Amino acid sequence: MNPPVALTIAGTDSGGAAGTAADLATFAALGVHGACVITAVTAQDTTGVSDIHAVPIATVEAQLHAVFDDLPVAAVKTGMLGSAAAVELVACLCAGRPLVVDPVLVATSGAVLGGEDVRRAYLDHLLPVATVVTPNLDEALALAGHDGSPEELARELAGLKPAVIVTGGDPEATGTCTDWLAEPGRPPIPLTHPAVPTKNDHGTGCTYSSALAAHLAHGGTLREAAERAAAYVTRQLTRSQHWTLGRGRGPIAHLNT
Template sequence: MNPPVALTVAGTDSGGAAGTAADLATFAALGVHGACVITAVTAQDTTGVSDIHAVPVATVEAQLHAVFDDLPVAAVKTGMLGSAGAVELVARICAGRPLVVDPVLVATSGAVLGGEDVRRAYLDHLLPVATVVTPNLDEARALLGHDGSPEELAVALAGLDMLAGARGSTSGCAVIVTGGDPAATGECTDWFAEPGEPPVPISHPAIRTANDHGTGCTYSSALAAHLAHGAPLREAAVQAAAYVARQLATSRHWTLGRGRGPIAHLATNQVSPTSTKETA
């Protein structure tokens, strides 16, 4: 029996906390074979990003074809894409597949990883063909260009996608705004919204830790892994949030690095896959 295959299209993190390092480790922990397409090479550690080398769009395209021509990809997730051209390319080639978009525009350290042209390309090209987009609060505000609560931003982004669907591009993608502020109960709430539907809160334990570098990448890749196993989207979102909470609990007392330390990517907390669906 073959494992399902998931593809990450993202940049590297030389510190091993985020990007393709986080994605491939998460895929493996959740019983998925991971393939990768590199969009950028970063010089990065727990204190920030000091250099970025974008991979030419033609090379990104060659990598995508190498994977899709050879492997039965069951789900795709995107991270840092880096340029409007790369965003448009991924939208064109990955359309029609289960597609999780982590709209990486700003790093945890505050480094800008995508400008206005990239933001517009996400809205005009990638979100209309995505299954789900998973911005954190800052990314949701950056995409929309205005402030709001996580619930309001989730609804607004899902509404944008519904308008895109009305233009004939898609039926619209779901939105999960992650990382809501912990409540007094010690829980954190993500907001899940689908076009034309009321938003749904997804609560999970709030882990108080400074070791959260790579959390967004880990969440979106866990979501893609559960989709690759055949889980329904909302169930996959719940399972992905629970996985991230467990990994944060594992690393919360670590002292790795001089800045915001990495979320754990150890396999000691390996979770059984959602299903044992065979992939040919």
């Protein structure tokens, strides 16, 4: 029996922690065949991003057509898109499909991965056709353009038509953390899960959004997929909690053992 197919549209990470490396590993771990469209090649490690080479927009489009013309894609997940043109292209070609948008604008290291034109393209083109958008608090603040609580930001961004999950991970937290899930026309609801205090969290956002896409590809409801994705991330952070890989913020585990 064929596995479901999920597609990641994102940049590479030469350190193997985030981007398409994290997405494809997560898809495989959760029983999904992963396809990928590369939007940018980055030189990065656990300390930061040192170089970005954007893939020509025509090549991004050719990759999308190659996947969609050949494979039965059950869910699409976007990560770093890098340019307003790429955001608009993805919105055009992925509209009508189950679509998880991880609005990558700033890397964990602080590197800016998308400017004001990219932010506007997300708001005007991609979020209105998305199934769900998964910003962390910093990304939610950037998209909204003003301060607010995670609950308030989730409610506001859901007014743009997608469901929204403002993720609540905190590398220094203990006890529990809370994600806020808001669906259009409904009040936000808190989804709590155990906190894992660790500095090995590089790739966590990519891993969460790709796990969410994988569970949607399996046919789960949005809430089920969100809770299972959070549980997967918690498990993987626990596995890598005490690793000493790299000189900066180490990678979240993508191992099953």
